[in-house]
Amino acid sequence: MAFFGAIADDFTGATDLAGLLARSGVPVSLRIGVPVAPPADTAPIEIIALKCRTTAVTEAVAETRAALIWLREAGAQRFFWKYCSTFDSTPQGNIGPVAEALMADLGATQTIYCPAFPENGRSIFMGNLFVGEQPLSESPMKDHPLTPMRDSNLMRLLAPQVTKPVGLANRHTVAKGALRQRLAELASAGVAHVVVDAVSNDDLHKIAEACQSMPLLTGGSAIAMPLPALWLAQGLVPKADDTALPHAEAGPAVVLSGSCSDMTNRQVAAFVSGHPSFRLDPVDLAQHGAGAALDWVARQDLGTTPIVYATAAPSAVKRAQSLLGGHEAGRLVEEALAACAVAARNRGARRFVVAGGETAGAVTQALDINRLNIGAEIAPGVPWCFATSAGHQVAITLKSGNFGQEGFFTEALRALP
Ligand code: ADP
16 A cells, blocks of 8 residues: 655656655655556555656646546555756746646645755755756756756746745745744745755755645655655554565666766766767757667677767757757657667667656656666665566666766666676
């Protein structure tokens, strides 16, 4: 029976959340997309990964509401709407509209917004989001191919996405343990959407304690991290059984990268120097299709861990987007990487390192993976996951753009030899 039901707006975000929640020792199960079948074989923590960060608002709302229905049927009593720690969204949504729809379905009059992830350098102060020492709008997120973030103020970003008032519970309130009172004050003033500051894990613990009974919380993965321990202490969720650890078949690995974040650019540069590599160019894909990439994969000795990547610097991304349109460029790349993943699996690859949220969605869908069991973290928010693909036990890690250090790809492969 599930107790905690989470819905994530992209796949790497879902595995990030799963990895952090699994630190508690409570079993975590991740479903890709809303399961068609009614809930069975559920874990105390159930996460549904969607790919709705940049889809049309009505579509995102319909999908998340369907996910909520499934999670409620699974028994969940507390709910979480997970989005990126850099608040990736468009002026229309989908963070705000989905939160309002879930609140309406759950009868919740207030929720919080806390994308802070201090271990990964995301902090919020006075409602402004920082990436390391840079305000969000001055960070490399300003050049994201799909959701360029050009403002750092979460209240200003959220207000146009929702119909009800937006407010702030600032760091001073959180640090002195007065969040609950502040939320009550804001509630009596009709404030439904409360951005909550956090700059450290200690802040996250205080927020989790104050908000653990709210029907719906929203945020990045880190704000959910302290919740399972609180529920374990109250006997609301059980610990995992160590004998049921997930596994993969031994086998070669392939790296697939469609993220264009600054960190992924560095990770790809570090990896291509020692491994066979194939660079995908969206303009070339538009003209000639993915045949050359697939031929290349077919010729590789998978024992050498080849990498296929579209990862490029912002100037190259802009050039491709101006020729093809942003959506089309992204689609071509995602389809090509997904096809390469299938080709590699058919040739025996059993470990997949995937960089990029949208990319991860395309790859897991193509590999026909619909459920992941969560293993150990490679880097904060990036666990190895175990799944079945075409009858094979495979391991897959889905890295969101900015996560991991420069040597991440090699570290991932070392962590699961
Ligand atoms: P991240 O986790 O860094 O946000 P995503 O995979 O979610 O990565 O998003 C990156 C998007 O950019 C994807 O849609 C991907 O297909 C697209 N993309 C990748 N490489 C290029 C490129 N060279 N030119 C244009 N778009 C690209």
